[in-house]
Amino acid sequence: MGKDKHSLKGHSGWIFSVAFSPDGKLIASGSLDDTIKIWNAATGEVKHTLEGHDGGVFSIAFSPDGNLIASGPHDKTIKVWNAATGEVKHTLVGQSVSFDTTGLYLFTDVSAIKLDAIAHISAKGLTQSQAQAQEARQCGYDLSPDKSWITWNGHKALWLPPEYRPSVSAIWCSVPPSTVVRIAIGCSSRRVIIISFSKPPPVLLPSYL
Numbered sequence: 001m002g003k004d005k006h007s008l009k010g011h012s013g014w015i016f017s018v019a020f021s022p023d024g025k026l027i028a029s030g031s032l033d034d035t036i037k038i039w040n041a042a043t044g045e046v047k048h049t050l051e052g053h054d055g056g057v058f059s060i061a062f063s064p065d066g067n068l069i070a071s072g073p074h075d076k077t078i079k080v081w082n083a084a085t086g087e088v089k090h091t092l093v094g095q096s097v098s099f100d101t102t103g104l105y106l107f108t109d110v111s112a113i114k115l116d117a118i119a120h121i122s123a124k125g126l127t128q129s130q131a132q133a134q135e136a137r138q139c140g141y142d143l144s145p146d147k148s149w150i151t152w153n154g155h156k157a158l159w160l161p162p163e164y165r166p167s168v169s170a171i172w173c174s175v176p177p178s179t180v181v182r183i184a185i186g187c188s189s190r191r192v193i194i195i196s197f198s199k200p201p202p203v204l205l206p207s208y209l
Contacts (some may be wrong), residue, residue, distance in 0.1 A: 008039050010046055017060040019069075026083065028069055030057025033146040036071050038083065048086035052079060059096045068115075070097040070106055078108055080115070090115070109166075111142050111180075150183060150195070157197075163189040 013032030020027055020041070027039040036050040036057055055074030062069055062083065069081045072095045080090040094108030106113045142151045147165045150158040160166075166185040181197045 008037075008044055008046075010037055010049070011035065013056065016056055016058045019060045019062055021062045021083065022064055023066055026062075028062065028071075029059045030071055030073075032056035034073070036060065036069070036081070038069070038086070048152040050079075050086050050088075052088060053077065061097045061099055063099045064101060065103055068099075068103070068200075070099065072097040073107070078106075080106065096162055112120070152197075158195070160185075163187060164193060165192075181194045 002016075005146050008027070008029070011029065011031040011033050013034075015029050015031045017029060018101070019028035025041055026047070027041050029037050029039065030036070034051070034053045034055060034057070036053075037046055037068070038048040039045065040047055047187050050069075053073040053075055054077070055181065057071050057073045059072030060069065067083055068089070069083045071079050071081065073079075073206070074197050076093060077099055078090075078092040078094045080092070081087065082089055092108065092113060094111065096109040098107045099105070100107065104114060104116065106115055120171075143149070143166070144151055144156070148160055148162075149156045150160065164185065166187055183195045183197075185193045187193065
């Protein structure tokens, strides 16, 4: 039988996302109260309360080395945090978050971002949005702001009929050198659509679930 080891209290809103660090020593929780809490998994104590989102936090992921936490909130401003200090390292555009197995890339619902290049570009004084616009092209494919098009390096590539426009989406690309891209779309037609691209040139190989 399972045993309740800890009851972690401190959030003032519903909790929508939780994640363990790779070594199992930390737990991150994201809440409707707009905060993320980092807990000591052994003691149940709060190590950090991360503030800065303007909306509930629906997605959380640790990097494979456990040094970074990415959070995806309702306000669509992804933040990447230093897991040890709670400091914000990057603010990006998107909502859902996951890391690739190397920890070099952050996958969001709309792009794949190379984190070390983001840091390099930011050090040159460019804004985070400018940096992301460049690094999203590591993958090449993206969604237009109104989500009616899948784009290729900013150019329209595939039009999505209204019933296939995403309410939620996720993107994945093989790295390096980003030769295969898959976009999963959850849409109002109650289907999940998976679209595969290869580059260059973009060749469409759709499959439907």
